[in-house]
Every structure is written in C-alpha cells, then in structure tokens.
Amino acid sequence: MSTAVSTSRTQRDPALTGQTVVLLGGSAGIGLETARLARAEGADVILVGRNAERLERAARAVDAQSTAAFDATDVDALERFFEGQPKPVDHVLVTAGGPHYQPLAEMDFAEARRTVEEHLWLPLQLARIALEAVRPGGSLLFMGGTGGRRPAVGLTVGGTLTTGSPALVANLALEIAPIRVNLIAAGFVDTPLSASILGDQLEARRTELRETLPIGRVVGPEDVAALAVHLMTNTALTGATYDIDGGQQLLS
Ligand SMILES: NC(=O)c1ccc[n+]([C@@H]2O[C@H](COP(=O)([O-])OP(=O)(O)OC[C@H]3O[C@@H](n4cnc5c(N)ncnc54)[C@H](OP(=O)(O)O)[C@@H]3O)[C@@H](O)[C@H]2O)c1
DSSP states (O other): OHHHHHHHHHOOOOTTTTOEEEEETOSSHHHHHHHHHHHHTTOEEEEEESOHHHHHHHHHHHTOSEEEESOTTOHHHHHHHHHTSSSOEEEEEEOOOOOOOOOGGGOOHHHHHHHHIIIIIHHHHHHHHHHHHEEEEEEEEEEEESGGGSOOTTOHHHHHHHHHHHHHHHHHHHHTTTSEEEEEEESOOOSHHHHHHHGGGHHHHHHHHHHHSTTSSOOOHHHHHHHHHHHHHOTTOOSOEEEESTTGGGOO
16 A cells, blocks of 8 residues: 555656757767656657767667757758757757857957857847747756856856856846746766866866765766756746756855
C-alpha cells in the first residue's frame, strides 16, 4: 500500500511531450546536453551550429528532428531558418557565442564587435523573429556568465554585456509577452568551450574547483541543461536571470 502511494507520487509525464525545442548552438556543450534532456522529456529538437560535421554527429546522438548549419548571428540566415519551420516552435535556447577577455590596449575590435553581435544583437533580432516564430507562452532562453560581474582588466566588453544582459531579458520579456524570456548566468561549466580556453590548465582548474566550490564538484553541462528545461516548462518564470555556479561567486 505505502509502495503504491510513493510510486504514484514520483511518476510523472515527460514535461515537453509534443513540444519543439530549437538549440541555436546545439552541437556541443550546454546546447547539446539540453537537447539530450529535452528529448528525454519528450520534445522534438532542432539543432543549429556552424560546423556541419559536428552538427550531424550531435543530431545522431540525440535523434534530432532536423539540423541547420549556419552562423546564428547572420540575421538573414536566422530569419530564413525560422520561416522554414512548418509551425511556431515552443522554446529556443541560444548557446551560440562565447566570452570576451581582452585588455583595451590589446583589443581586437572586430572580435569585440562580434561578441556584441552574439550577446546583444542576436537576442534582439531573435526576439523580433520570435513574435511570429515562437508560440505564445513558449520561451526564449539566453546564456550569460557570472564571471564578468566584478570589474577587471580585460573584462570591459564582457563585463558590460554580462551586467547588461539581465536588463535585456527583463525588457524583452515585456516587449514580447506572453512569450517568456530568461537568462542563465553560469560560472565555470565543464564543456568543450572551457577546454579550448584553458588548454593544458583544464585539469588543474577542475581540481581547484572541486577543492574550493561549496558543492565540492565541478558544474557540468547537464546541470545547466536541467535548469534550462525547468525554465522552459515552468510557465511562471519570465524576465529573470538564474545563476548556476556551484557557489563560485561566494568565494573571494
Ligand atoms: N562553459 C562555460 O564555462 C560557460 C560559462 C558561462 C557562460 N557560458 C556561455 O554559454 C554558451 C555556451 O557555452 P558552451 O560552453 O556550451 O560552448 P561550446 O561547448 O563551445 O558549445 C557552443 C555551441 O554553439 C555553437 N555555436 C557557437 N557559435 C555559434 C554561432 N555563431 N552560430 C551557431 N552556432 C554557434 C557551437 O558549434 P559551432 O562552433 O560548430 O558553431 C556549439 O555547438 C556560450 O555563450 C558561453 O559563453 C559558458
């Protein structure tokens, strides 16, 4: 009797059955893990990335409905992609783009401009497109970081975008309601991006984080994926920023 009660309390239907999730940046890291979890929750997933070969590998791994290889900051390509969808999609996660660390004296302005494209113009353009391309009550989800919140040499561009992004999603949430708009702000996440930035320092960084983070382990892309799927499915959430860093900001 008590077993039957506890079983019925823990069983639930998949949270995204019948829904379609687009991952702009779905062939690796946080986007790919979110695609995997969304599939497990019953969604169809559509993966976007620039490298077609990596994209096809990822699509096979998660049994994606379709893929499209293009640069998400290319507005014409982004528009064509959404126009090509047979019906409005339910959720879009943007993991395209990366961080920017460069002291002003050494700044490559083309690279800096590209970072602004990724973290300001892409969200704005996507929100405009979403008015037609995302169903009311669906959601847009953007990625930001926590590392750029404290000023430091090399963080002028990254820090400006980091601190501005919560205002961006809050305003967009009003502009395109009832489509919901949220931001995930991550600390270190163990993904191919982190590996490429840290190179041979990666293992030392993982060890340091395991020894110092309050959670006693490194945050992985599957942790961020769990938060992303929650933000897609909890219809009370919009206009807000959700930190996920294992307590990294609490350390001095
Ligand atoms: N990892 C971290 O510690 C961390 C922390 C805070 C914030 N973030 C942010 O979270 C996001 C995802 O990070 P991640 O670690 O998952 O990165 P990742 O492992 O490098 O994966 C990024 C994915 O996005 C695709 N992509 C990148 N630029 C694109 C573009 N312009 N158009 C279309 N697809 C693009 C990549 O494929 P292609 O290269 O083939 O296009 C790949 O599928 C980034 O914005 C990153 O800055 C990461």
